[in-house]
Amino acid sequence: MTLLIRNGHVIDPANAIDEVCDVWIEDGRIAGLGEFSGTASETIDASGQYVCPGLIDMHVHLREPGQEWKEDIESGSRAAIAGGVTTFCCMPNTQPRLDHAGVLLQVIDRARQVGLCHVHPIAAVSRNLEGKELTEMRELARAGAVAFSDDGMPIWHAGVMRKALEYASSFGFMVIQHAEDLELTSGGCMNEGWMSTQLGVTGMPAEGEDSMVARDIMLARRADARYHVAHISTAGAVALVRRAQAEGLKVTAEAAPHHFSLTEEEVMHFNADAKMSPPLRTEEDRKAILEGLRDGSISVIATDHAPHHEDDKRCGLSCAAFGIVGLETMLPVSLELASNNVITMSDLIAKMTINPARLLNLDSGTLSEGRAADICIFDAEKRWTLDRSKLFSRSRNTPWHGRELTGQVTHTIKGGRVVFRNGTIHD
Amino acid sequence: MMKLQHLFGIADLDKEQIEYLLNLGESLIDVSRRPIRKAPTLRGKTIINLFFENSTRTRTSFEIAGKRLSADVINISASTSATKKGESLLDTGQTLAAMRPHVLVVRHSISGTCQFLSEYLEGTSIVNAGDGSHEHPTQILTDLLTLRQAGGYENKVITIVGDIAHSRVGRSHLLAATLMGYRVRLVAPKTLLPAEVERYGCEISHDFDAAIPGSDVLYMLRVQTERLTDNCSFPSIREYHEAYGLNRKRLAAAGKGCLVMHPGPMNRGVEIASDVADSASARILEQVEHGVAIRMAVLTALCGDTGGEG
Amino acid sequence: MAEVIFDTVAVEQALDQLAAGIHGDEIFLAGIQQGGADVADSLQERLQARGAAVERGNLDISFYRDDLDTIGPNPEVRPSHLPFDISGKTIWLVDDVLFTGRTIRAAMGELFDYGRPAAIRLVILLDRGGHELPIAADLTGLTHAASAGCSVKLVAGDAGWHIEQRRVKV
Ligand SMILES: [Zn+2]
Numbered sequence: 001m002t003l004l005i006r007n008g009h010v011i012d013p014a015n016a017i018d019e020v021c022d023v024w025i026e027d028g029r030i031a032g033l034g035e036f037s038g039t040a041s042e043t044i045d046a047s048g049q050y051v052c053p054g055l056i057d058m059h060v061h062l063r064e065p066g067q068e069w070k071e072d073i074e075s076g077s078r079a080a081i082a083g084g085v086t087t088f089c090c091m092p093n094t095q096p097r098l099d100h101a102g103v104l105l106q107v108i109d110r111a112r113q114v115g116l117c118h119v120h121p122i123a124a125v126s127r128n129l130e131g132k133e134l135t136e137m138r139e140l141a142r143a144g145a146v147a148f149s150d151d152g153m154p155i156w157h158a159g160v161m162r163k164a165l166e167y168a169s170s171f172g173f174m175v176i177q178h179a180e181d182l183e184l185t186s187g188g189c190m191n192e193g194w195m196s197t198q199l200g201v202t203g204m205p206a207e208g209e210d211s212m213v214a215r216d217i218m219l220a221r222r223a224d225a226r227y228h229v230a231h232i233s234t235a236g237a238v239a240l241v242r243r244a245q246a247e248g249l250k251v252t253a254e255a256a257p258h259h260f261s262l263t264e265e266e267v268m269h270f271n272a273d274a275k276m277s278p279p280l281r282t283e284e285d286r287k288a289i290l291e292g293l294r295d296g297s298i299s300v301i302a303t304d305h306a307p308h309h310e311d312d313k314r315c316g317l318s319c320a321a322f323g324i325v326g327l328e329t330m331l332p333v334s335l336e337l338a339s340n341n342v343i344t345m346s347d348l349i350a351k352m353t354i355n356p357a358r359l360l361n362l363d364s365g366t367l368s369e370g371r372a373a374d375i376c377i378f379d380a381e382k383r384w385t386l387d388r389s390k391l392f393s394r395s396r397n398t399p400w401h402g403r404e405l406t407g408q409v410t411h412t413i414k415g416g417r418v419v420f421r422n423g424t425i426h427d
Numbered sequence: 428m429m430k431l432q433h434l435f436g437i438a439d440l441d442k443e444q445i446e447y448l449l450n451l452g453e454s455l456i457d458v459s460r461r462p463i464r465k466a467p468t469l470r471g472k473t474i475i476n477l478f479f480e481n482s483t484r485t486r487t488s489f490e491i492a493g494k495r496l497s498a499d500v501i502n503i504s505a506s507t508s509a510t511k512k513g514e515s516l517l518d519t520g521q522t523l524a525a526m527r528p529h530v531l532v533v534r535h536s537i538s539g540t541c542q543f544l545s546e547y548l549e550g551t552s553i554v555n556a557g558d559g560s561h562e563h564p565t566q567i568l569t570d571l572l573t574l575r576q577a578g579g580y581e582n583k584v585i586t587i588v589g590d591i592a593h594s595r596v597g598r599s600h601l602l603a604a605t606l607m608g609y610r611v612r613l614v615a616p617k618t619l620l621p622a623e624v625e626r627y628g629c630e631i632s633h634d635f636d637a638a639i640p641g642s643d644v645l646y647m648l649r650v651q652t653e654r655l656t657d658n659c660s661f662p663s664i665r666e667y668h669e670a671y672g673l674n675r676k677r678l679a680a681a682g683k684g685c686l687v688m689h690p691g692p693m694n695r696g697v698e699i700a701s702d703v704a705d706s707a708s709a710r711i712l713e714q715v716e717h718g719v720a721i722r723m724a725v726l727t728a729l730c731g732d733t734g735g736e737g
Numbered sequence: 738m739a740e741v742i743f744d745t746v747a748v749e750q751a752l753d754q755l756a757a758g759i760h761g762d763e764i765f766l767a768g769i770q771q772g773g774a775d776v777a778d779s780l781q782e783r784l785q786a787r788g789a790a791v792e793r794g795n796l797d798i799s800f801y802r803d804d805l806d807t808i809g810p811n812p813e814v815r816p817s818h819l820p821f822d823i824s825g826k827t828i829w830l831v832d833d834v835l836f837t838g839r840t841i842r843a844a845m846g847e848l849f850d851y852g853r854p855a856a857i858r859l860v861i862l863l864d865r866g867g868h869e870l871p872i873a874a875d876l877t878g879l880t881h882a883a884s885a886g887c888s889v890k891l892v893a894g895d896a897g898w899h900i901e902q903r904r905v906k907v
Contacts, residue, residue, distance in 0.1 A: 496800065
């Protein structure tokens, strides 16, 4: 049984491969790259398309357990493979929280049953995300947690954050922070600035994120800890991360596609589908994130996929839930970075494959011989218009509805099996 | 001229439309001064006042406006718990729209409520009677009519004092000033000013006394006393009155020609001293009278089918 | 093209004749905006010249029309203003052109909101025919049978008032 992907433009940043060649798969593993000369049982003609490792999204909110009407592990997995994502990390703010090994194992087990994606939980830093007592991190790691975060909530109090960084780093775990000083952002529903002033709504100032990141970096320095900024959104935070990295600290950051492609202008006319936390910021912030992606300060692109039911969005901007779905738009929106020459295609793919894999010690994100054959094939030129009713996600909250996007996933292969092909899922 | 379908805010109007509404309003002042205060203009029209926030005066003003023009006016006060706000808002809006009123007048504490409702309600004109800290267009039209009756607003300096950050009246005036050719001077401590407010092109001062010379109108905003002290925006009412309250001395410094306005309801002794509120410079009761006329004008404009040619 | 159907001389003569028909020492005149107010101004001058005491007011019937739905509110609306108590008085209601009668019906409606007059007398400079309501003037200056597709207007020229007729698209 040989699956041959012929004549695609293969991008495998881990192995510095950026050329047109064949990729062949045997027994669910990468068997070789180059010019194929045997006989294949199935052939995918990838001429004119890119072939890269299956994408990794290290920031996804599944709503299972607890709010399955918004998204469950199955619908989330379907959305992922439709977006070329074969591996993702799910955040702990479910009901119950991912703060106990039992819940973690249940999620992992369910994801295996669905079988479309590799799902790695990120477990809670504090019990019930309350920011008071630490979770049993060693036990959670044994159960499968790949990192720790209270995302959905920040680890707000400095004393708790200090202990979290010290304890997690004692065992080599990374702490991921949703950097937001809740006192500064209280009641806010968008970036604080000219736009929030015009709309007459309470804003969330950039300083709410900056001050948290600055504080955390100081604490991480003292603890010699691995600290990762989730969904970085401000110019100030990017500068802080860059400086910390120059200093040699183990500080990393991820950016979400909406933060480097959209600005607060989207919220004009009270658009609740442009409401998320951290909020869309200004053009200067957006440019700073592009620069951070370019110079490597931001090494990962992750979606912060946050499904919400229509009822939670259709109630006026101030009342609407925070978050947008992102798995199915991650690749096309991010491809703008390459087409606008912000970064090379290889760097772009690295930020969605090998970089998060290395950060989380995952055995994926490359096309190295012998690795599980998780592959994404996409047409970088294909133009299409997003129709939210056609999303595979159970939720519809996207600001890209009705917009033309460039770049579309044609095939997603997981473990050598074609699970998504030209718009259809094969489970 | 663009036909008015809804009135969400000054931001959606142009100069011509504002002048037209002021003309209509000016003509309608007289209707409220006759022995029989009723004209048949809106006979057969149904108007629903949907108020999610308590505001007896604005609701009454809209109610009288509708009734004086022979419309059928129904008042609904929807009380809302903080958490249920959203759901009940859309449901209530859709339910009322299904009863086919011509106009839905909406007051809500959430900015953008009218725009939001309009996306889901068809065939009903929506008038914003104040949404959160966003806009309050009929109040600004009322103020402009009052200024027009007092000699005009063009090139005048209107000094707005108080909690600009949470003021829909302030925002609507800032928009109208650019459109209609008057100037706005904002007076407040930084805690009560919204981010980047200078981008409206207004003057900003933290010192009331320094801002008084050259002002043609002192426009005092209502202080929401709970809000002021709860979130550390101001230490005390006493200090507020001392720093930003309008008293006799400040009124004297403003000079004889300077008018005093207030969108109401007033907190006497907080943002405005009692004797100032009752002084000859005050146009506060005129504002109330003109408020009815402007709301009659707005309802008439929304109910007429084509608006333009007469 | 506009066609002058009554020149300044004819209009002035008609105004003299109307003024002569208005009797009493204390006269209450209400002009209908805009043309009727202009006619009322001219009548007022003539009446005062002969020594009568004249009280003047104007009505704008925009808010009393029955056609808000079809043509919308009048963008040129002017205030109604009757600075005297009309109760028990004879009111001389003045308009420039009498056509369908709907304007007069609206004006009478509005007048009654100011009080209960003893009588209303209708003074019309030009009756152009085409009445749709049982309304006729008490005093008529000029008559002219205009066709339905024509607009007839009192116009201020260099020499004074004249009346024009023009064909409008139907
Ligand atoms: Zn987050």
